[in-house]
Amino acid sequence: MVGRGMRAAILGLVVNGVLVVVKLMAGILGHSYALVADAIESSTDLFSSLIVWAGLRVTERPADESYPYGYGKAETLAAAVVSLMLFGAAAGIAAAAVHEIATPHHVPAPFTLAVLAAVVVIKEALSRSVLRVGEETGSTAVKADAWHHRSDALTSAAAFVGIAVALWGGEGWESADDWAALVAAGIIAINGGLLLRGAARELMDRMPETPVVDEIGSAARGVAGVLDVETLIVRKVGTAYYVDLHAQADPALPLREAHILSGKVKGAIRAAVPAVAGVLVHMEPFEPDAEPAPPAAARVGLS
Incomplete structure (x- = not known):
């Protein structure tokens, strides 16, 4: 899955490299600051794709003693950096646009x-392709890269409208773009x-979306011998999930059989999702007359 994300990042690098040159030259020769701004935004796409590629490279490293959960958070960090780059690009474009509005210039x-028009089509197609890879692999960084491509398509579409208005309006409408x-x-x-x-939520180990948690809980409860699941905690590390749960079984169950049962729970969860x-199972005696756990803790363990 990581390999697919890396290929998507490389594709973005190549496409953006070509578009930066084309838009910059067209903007300068065609007297369109909106197009120059679009080229600047595309240049940040180059760096974002490179950051995503580097983050996914780090994610591929196997877990070790220092990082027992692996290096999956590297791709989430990459997504956060890409997000901050979008803020930087937005601030730079806004500042330059305000300057250009106050400065008389030619109609584009x-x-x-x-x-x-060509850029909008290319970037939207690239965005959908990369987003599909991000959805299929569960990579936050790849999804961020896809939305970065889409933001480029949006800036190009806005520039198209602005230039069309400037050309249609003629004198006095030069600043429309x-x-x-x-x-x-x-x-x-x-x-x-x-x-x-989204990146911040993953870095803070927020519980994933309900469908994933429900699938894991259903798989655990479906194992013969499991009478209930008291606590279920799921964290996302890169494109992988790590699960901690408390499974309740017959209090008279021998220790060895309880250990075997916990192994079946792990297998069922990994087969379903x-x-x-990784799955950590804590076996507990089933006590139907015991005081019930609070609703939130009963389902997920954490709010």
Whole structure:
């Protein structure tokens, strides 16, 4: 799965490298700051894809004594860095756009519209392709990279609208594409915030989405001999999940059989959710008359 993410990052590097040169030259020759701003945003895509690729390389390292849960958090850190880069790109584009709005300049050349239309199509296709890889592998960093590509498509679309307005309006509308760049900066900042929130949640070991937790709980409860699951805690490390749970069984069950039962629980969970890399099972006696645990702790162990 990591290999697919790395290939997606490399593809992004190649495509963005070509688009940066094309948009920068077209923006300069066509007197369009929105297109120049778009080229700047694409240059951050180059670095973001490189960071994602490096993060996934680190993620591939096997667990060791220093990092018993492996190096999966490296890809989440990469996603956080990419998110911060989006904020930086948005701030830079906004500042330059405000400067350009206050500075008289020429109306953008008509050919810049064709360049932007091609960029929107290419970047949206790339975004969907990379996002599909991110969804299938569960990689937060790859998803962040995909949204970075989409933000580039959005800035290009905004620039297209701005230049079209400037060309249609003629004299007095020269700054329309600069206003478009300013709007695009806001969109980029919003995307950065959403991506950073997701990365921060993973870094803080927030419980994953309910479907994964429910699948794990159902697999454990479906093992013959397991009478209930008292506590279930799941953490996401890179593209893998680590599970801690308390399984309740017959109080009279011999220690050896309880150990065998815990092994069956581990096997059932990993069979139901292949992305689970590790399971720690604590066996407890089933006591139906005992005081029930609080609702949140009963299902997930943590809020």
